[in-house]
Amino acid sequence: MLDWLRFILTTGLLASGLTILITSVIGVYKFDYVLNRMHAAAMGDTLGVLFCLLGLTVSAPDIWTALKLLLIIVFLWFASPVSSHLVARLEVTINPNWHQLPLKPEHLMEEDT
Amino acid sequence: MSKRRSDWQTRPQARIRKWFQQGFTALDDEIINQISQQTIQQPEVSQMMEAQREAMDTRRYERSLALERLERHELQAWVRTRGRKAIGRVYVALALAMAVLMIFFLLETVAHMPRFGDPNAPVTNEVTERYITRGVEETGAVNIVAGMILDYRAFDTLGESTVLFIAASAVLILLRIDRRKDGTPVQELIAAESDDRHYEPRADRILQGSVMVLTPIILLFGIYIILNGHLSPGGGFSGGAIISAGLILYLDAFGFDKAGRFFTYKTFAWVSFFSLSFYALAKAYSFYMGANGLPSGIPLGTPGAILSGGLIMPLNIAVGMVVSCTMYIFYALFRKGGL
Numbered sequence: 001m002l003d004w005l006r007f008i009l010t011t012g013l014l015a016s017g018l019t020i021l022i023t024s025v026i027g028v029y030k031f032d033y034v035l036n037r038m039h040a041a042a043m044g045d046t047l048g049v050l051f052c053l054l055g056l057t058v059s060a061p062d063i064w065t066a067l068k069l070l071l072i073i074v075f076l077w078f079a080s081p082v083s084s085h086l087v088a089r090l091e092v093t094i095n096p097n098w099h100q101l102p103l104k105p106e107h108l109m110e111e112d113t
Numbered sequence: 114m115s116k117r118r119s120d121w122q123t124r125p126q127a128r129i130r131k132w133f134q135q136g137f138t139a140l141d142d143e144i145i146n147q148i149s150q151q152t153i154q155q156p157e158v159s160q161m162m163e164a165q166r167e168a169m170d171t172r173r174y175e176r177s178l179a180l181e182r183l184e185r186h187e188l189q190a191w192v193r194t195r196g197r198k199a200i201g202r203v204y205v206a207l208a209l210a211m212a213v214l215m216i217f218f219l220l221e222t223v224a225h226m227p228r229f230g231d232p233n234a235p236v237t238n239e240v241t242e243r244y245i246t247r248g249v250e251e252t253g254a255v256n257i258v259a260g261m262i263l264d265y266r267a268f269d270t271l272g273e274s275t276v277l278f279i280a281a282s283a284v285l286i287l288l289r290i291d292r293r294k295d296g297t298p299v300q301e302l303i304a305a306e307s308d309d310r311h312y313e314p315r316a317d318r319i320l321q322g323s324v325m326v327l328t329p330i331i332l333l334f335g336i337y338i339i340l341n342g343h344l345s346p347g348g349g350f351s352g353g354a355i356i357s358a359g360l361i362l363y364l365d366a367f368g369f370d371k372a373g374r375f376f377t378y379k380t381f382a383w384v385s386f387f388s389l390s391f392y393a394l395a396k397a398y399s400f401y402m403g404a405n406g407l408p409s410g411i412p413l414g415t416p417g418a419i420l421s422g423g424l425i426m427p428l429n430i431a432v433g434m435v436v437s438c439t440m441y442i443f444y445a446l447f448r449k450g451g452l
Contacts, residue, residue, distance in 0.1 A: 082320055082323045
């Protein structure tokens with residue numbers, strides 16, 4: 001019974017995490033502008049990875065593996081938003097038209113600059 | 114010249130002379146100003162003498178400087194013309210001789226090796242089996258890979274570490290932007306620094322805050338992987354890479370000024386030198402004793418304990434230090450052209 005419960009929980013968490021990750025990948029390829037793409041990518045980096053690792057934590061064989069996985073979640077939730085913030089800051093620094101919303105193609109930075 | 118002149122005026126002898134001539138309070142600048150505002154009368158003769166003496170001293174000092182400059186110029190001229198040519202010729206001859214010698218040794222070794230695909234060659238029957246069956250007993254390391262790369266094939270790993278060091282030196286030669294001899298930056302360096310300031314996050318509070326939390330954890334994890342290299346997957350190379358990642362993160366958050374406090378070219382040179390020479394000496398000793406069938410005197414310990422595996426843990430530490438320094442200096446050089 002407990003094994004079945006654990007299996008169902010693991011499957012559900014992994015499935016939802018993978019769905020979020022796939023959504024974020026589609027978003028990264030669908031959007032054009034850096035800040036929009038960053039939104040999609042950050043979602044996958046935090047929520048998708050959180051669900052995947054929680055699924056692995058539930059199915060972990062012993063308590064120490066589960067604790068290590070939880071530590072990895074903490075680390076990723078520290079690191080990923082900060083890196084997103086740095087990407088956004090770089091975009092704001094080098095693109096003078098970043099605040100002109102809604103974004104039109106002429107506001108986007110050229111690829112080669 | 115003006116800077117040197119003022120240095121010369123404020124040197125201890127001049128200050129003591131002033132002290133004798135102007136009274137006890139003359140050392141304090143504010144009091145000097147107050148006194149000069151009150152217009153204390155100085156005797157005419159002593160001022161004249163002081164001026165003459167100063168002029169003489171200045172002339173002597175300038176002459177010695179000019180002599181020094183002339184000597185340096187002559188030496189430089191010699192180095193630039195004949196000396197460089199001579200050194201270059203010797204260098205080319207030595208390099209050619211070394212290359213020919215190396216080719217000879219390698220071909221000689223190849224000639225003694227078994228034919229490719231020979232079923233009786235030791236690599237196809239004995240070696241792998243011996244690693245697996247007697248590895249723990251002979252090296253004392255539970256992690257069989259660590260036992261292989263740092264005990265059976267330690268010479269190969271020394272070559273890898275040296276390759277890393279040589280690569281770092283080559284990148285240093287190619288990418289480092291030197292300052293001028295008097296310490297002023299060249300145009301290229303100013304451009305690189307302004308680029309760096311523009312594109313890299315300087316003094317970002319969010320990054321700094323998270324780095325304050327993350328860097329110690331990353332460094333501890335790297336140290337754990339290095340020290341646990343003979344017990345679990347990991348070792349010097351991976352642990353060194355993790356430590357260098359932590360250092361690079363710190364550099365990104367706090368800039369070159371703060372990172373330069375604990376990591377300079379001198380640190381890189383000394384750490385690499387000591388690690389590589391320790392590795393070479395320790396392994397030379399162990400190989401020499403082992404080849405002659407003598408006991409090396411290094412206890413292997415019980416397999417599985419943290420202090421076991423003989424030389425494997427110190428060698429892991431040496432490799433980890435070389436790897437972390439090399440990766441950090443790669444990053445710094447590719448980013449700004451210097452530390």
